[in-house]
Amino acid sequence: MTAGSPGAARPPALSPEAAASLAKANRLVELGSRPPFRTYVADLWRRRSFLWTLSQAEADEKNSQDRLGVLWTVLNPLLLVCSYYLIFGVLFGTKRNVPNFIGYLSIGVVVFGFTSSAMTKGTRSIINNTGLVRALRFPRALLPLSATLTELITLLPALGVLLVLMVVTGEPITWHWLLLPLALAIQGLILAGLVLMGARLLNISRDLGNLIPVAIRLLRYVSGVFFDIAQRMDNHPTGAHIMQLQPFALPIDLVRQCLMESQPINWHHWLVGIAWAVGLFGAGVWIFWWDEAKYGRG
Amino acid sequence: MGRGEIWPRLAPTSPSSSPISTSPIGSKAAKKLGPTTPEDEEESLFRSLFRRGKDLSTLQTVEAVKDVSFIARHGESVGIIGRNGSGKSTLLRAIAGLIPPTRGRVWVSGEPSLLGVNAVLMSKLSGARNVFIGCQAQGLTKAEIRERFQDIVDFSGIGEAINRPMHTYSSGQAARLRFAISVATTPDILMIDEALATGDADFKERSAAKVAEIREQASTVFLVSHSNATVRDLCSRVLWMEKGVLLADGPTEEVVAAYEASLPKRKPPAKPAQKAPAPTTPDPKTQPPKTPDPKTPGPKTPAAPPPAPPPAPEQQAPPGPAAAPIG
Structure with a gap:
């Protein structure tokens, strides 16, 4: 209301202390300081519809880039399944002793595909959206989260094909199928947590981004995508147990338990999965929040 | 509503020098290197080996804004003027909280909202979609946006093109849409980076009216512009930036007049000096104390030259983020 105070002589610059106390007296908020963690989480929750809009828009945009569009999200995993089947199943013989190997492999490929794409895109979501970060103020964690959600949305057609494939390869439809959403939710939260951590790391040093494809390849080979961990490591029961329960292998296992008759439900694994999901997601948000004021510089 | 004053302030954290520095590409990397002292050299060589692209050997810190301090109040409309590369846009982004300053602090009341010609939303x-994303980021609900959607589109004058990807827009169209999005809510602090210069006459009129309306609602408006006419029309107060330093701060007429007076005389020699301040100079030695009295444009003009000649021979440094507005 004191519009302008134009004619007034400019006061000399205040000392930092005086400035701080004046700001406090007028109840001003300091910019570039991260909000308290609880406020941050509440803010994230308040903007959840923004998260949804962003993910949906990105998913649509992704599908519209190619002529065949959505078809690729289905074709890609199918082609991958074929090549894995030939190389690992037939050539290296990992299909021995695995009932319904095609189904087994397809679940591995599709579910790990989500891990791979979310980790690749999600960790870059801050540095690839500098424009958005510099244009608008919103809790930055929304970007990695929406990238993860986007990948989940684009996974859906492939999942549909997977279900059809299960029926075609002779799996009976049981009530276990109802657990599928839970398994995917566990995976989604695990990934979101890891993506948040990775996004912060990449914001600190972009160069680390070059390591992510390597890490994903390594994980693909140790996470039981195309072989049965327990079977391959039957002389190292502890090692096998650790490999089965690590957060990248576990979701694949859980989905197989949902969809395949030969894989009985193991509640112990589900509990570990939920623990991973809660733990990693919480840790991810917390770790990401630490640098909240620093995104957008680079 | 608890809004006493809007009061962005970049206050020094140390009494001597407190630059806000940004680097063209990665301020974090640049910051680590900072002043290249001899013992740094080996490390910087090591680092440069791992740096990709053009940056292979030149990592530069550009101090785009140095030791700027001011208070803005509710209902004020503040113009920021200065040559290309003088730090206007960086200052604007710093007080919008979008580029965190390396030193100094900014306090605000309410949520700043910045729109710039260079602010890209999701161009694909x-x-x-961008209307929804932008408005939801500003805290509107979907229902509210649907209600205002037509208004936003009408205001932007985009018409049918609203359904096309944003990368197919002309720069003017994109700027108009961004402006329409950022004024869809009444922001507490509106920052405009050259956006108004890109519109046609009709749009300029609409946007001027909108800015006036926003000011009436006791929000504060910051405007970066190279058009002195726009600044005169819209601003009650003007900050004059020169080489990252706040040269003058006062009523529009006086400061703009002083700025204009400095232009024709200084233009030929100032050209090379327009480049951003030298990289890796932590001490703002060239920086004069801010001219204490903005009321006397006469003496101020002579105050401007001193910083200009000395840095002139300094090495080229890309104006970097500070040079965002061109035109």
Whole structure:
């Protein structure tokens, strides 16, 4: 209301202390300081519809880039399944002793595909959206989260094909199928947590981004995508147990338990999965929040 | 509503020098290197080996804004003027909280909202999607946006193109849409980076009216512009930036007049000096104390030259983020 105070002589610059106390007296908020963690989480929750809009828009945009569009999200995993089947199943013989190997492999490929794409895109979501970060103020964690959600949305057609494939390869439809959403939710939260951590790391040093494809390849080979961990490591029961329960292998296992008759439900694994999901997601948000004021510089 | 004053302030954290520095590409990397002292050299060589692209050997810190301090109040409309590369846009982004300053602090009341010509939303998505994304980021609900959607589109004058991806827009169209999005809510602090210069006459009129309306609602408006006419029309107060330093701060007429007076005389020699301040100079030695009295434009003009000649021979440094507005 004191519009302008134009004619007034400019006061000399205040000392930092005086400035701080004046700001406090007028109840001003300091910019570039991260909000308290609880406020941050509440803010994230308040903007959840923004998260949804962003993910949906990105998913649509992704599908519209190619002529065949959505078809690729289905074709890609199918082609991958074929090549894995030939190389690992037939050539290296990992299909021995695995009932319904095609189904087994397809679940591995599709579910790990989500891990791979979310980790690749999600960790870059801050540095690839500098424009958005510099244009608008919103809790930055929304970007990695929406990238993860986007990948989940684009996974859906492939999942549909997977279900059809299960029926075609002779799996009976049981009530276990109802657990599928839970398994995917566990995976989604695990990934979101890891993506948040990775996004912060990449914001600190972009160069680390070059390591992510390597890490994903390594994980693909140790996470039981195309072989049965327990079977391959039957002389190292502890090692096998650790490999089965690590957060990248576990979701694949859980989905197989949902969809395949030969894989009985193991509640112990589900509990570990939920623990991973809660733990990693919480840790991810917390770790990401630490640098909240620093995104957008680079 | 608890809004006493809007009061962005970049206050020094140390009494001597407190630059806000940004680097053209990665301020974090640049910051680590900072002043290249001899013992740094080996490390910087090591680092440069791992740096990709053009940056292979030149990592530069550009101090785009140095030791700027001011208070803005509710209902004020503040113009920021200065040559290309003088730090206007960086200052604007710093007080919008979008580029965190390396030193100094900014306090605000309410949420700043910045729109700039260079602010890209999601260019692959359609304008309509961007309206939703932009408005939701500002805290509107979907229902509210649907209600205002037509208004926003009408205001922007985009028409049918709203359903096309934003990368198909002309720069003027994109700027108009961004402006329409950022004024869809009444922001507490509106920052405009050259956006108004890109519109046609009709749009300029509409946007001027909108800015006036926003000011009436006791929000504060910051405007970066190279058009002195626009600044005169819209601003009650003007900050004059020169080489990252706040040269003058006062009523529009006086400061703009002083700025204009400095232009024709200084233009030929100032050209090379327009480049951003030298990289890796932590001490703002060239920086004069801010001219204490903005009321006397006469003496101020002579105050401007001193910083200009000395840095002139200094090495080229890309104006970097500070040079965002061109035109």
